[in-house]
Amino acid sequence: MQSLQQKASEWSGVSIADAFAIDEANLFHKLGLQTLVNLSTNFYNRVYDDDQEWFRSIFANSDKQNAIQNQIEFLVQRMGGPTLYSQRRGHPALIARHRPFPLTHEAANRWLHHMGQALDSTSAIDDDSKIKLINFFRHTVYFLVAGVEQKDQNFHVPCKDAALKQHPC
Numbered sequence: 001m002q003s004l005q006q007k008a009s010e011w012s013g014v015s016i017a018d019a020f021a022i023d024e025a026n027l028f029h030k031l032g033l034q035t036l037v038n039l040s041t042n043f044y045n046r047v048y049d050d051d052q053e054w055f056r057s058i059f060a061n062s063d064k065q066n067a068i069q070n071q072i073e074f075l076v077q078r079m080g081g082p083t084l085y086s087q088r089r090g091h092p093a094l095i096a097r098h099r100p101f102p103l104t105h106e107a108a109n110r111w112l113h114h115m116g117q118a119l120d121s122t123s124a125i126d127d128d129s130k131i132k133l134i135n136f137f138r139h140t141v142y143f144l145v146a147g148v149e150q151k152d153q154n155f156h157v158p159c160k161d162a163a164l165k166q167h168p169c
């Protein structure tokens with residue numbers, strides 16, 4: 001069976017090596033905290049202002065400032081900086097954390113659209129870093145879509161044992 005990473009590569013067109021090139025270049029040190037703060041803020045400003053209601057509504061129950069803070073801390077940690085996210089939130093477990101949301105291919109494309117625009121309009125991100133970040137985001141977004149899809153399928157497997165029917169299988 002295809003692994004989630006392989007599926008993410010197939011759907012995104014980004015090889016695993018390109019997706020994780022971020023691990024060979026400490027982008028936290030290269031770009032600095034303020035740039036990741038600016039990128040996360042820029043990104044979520046676009047998401048919460050989206051003229052497409054179907055996408056904006058995915059975030060309707062999430063506080064914008066909290067979402068920005070989560071994203072800043074995640075990016076700081078994932079790009080080689082201090083483990084701010086895990087210290088406050090625990091293991092990222094991004095598939096599980098995205099399970100409540102409709103992570104369709106259409107949503108992935110819209111998410112990437114906003115992130116692409118945020119990357120283009122955040123100053124102090126050089127071209128090489130931008131390519132590495134885009135490849136990471138493209139791969140990760142489809143990794144999440146594939147992961148949530150797989151979890152949902154497992155979740156809907158009917159219970160074989162009638163006595164367990166009260167419980168989610």
Ligand code: HEM
Binds near residue numbers: 063074
């Ligand atoms: C949280 C949607 C892709 C990283 C969230 C939240 C929503 C959401 C609604 C809750 C906001 C909050 O309280 O923080 C989506 C959708 C995506 C997507 C619709 C694309 C289809 C991604 C990707 C990444 C990511 C590609 C990473 C590269 C995060 C992180 C959180 C989060 C770190 C905070 C989780 C927490 O601590 O609870 N996302 N997301 N998301 N997302 Fe996404």
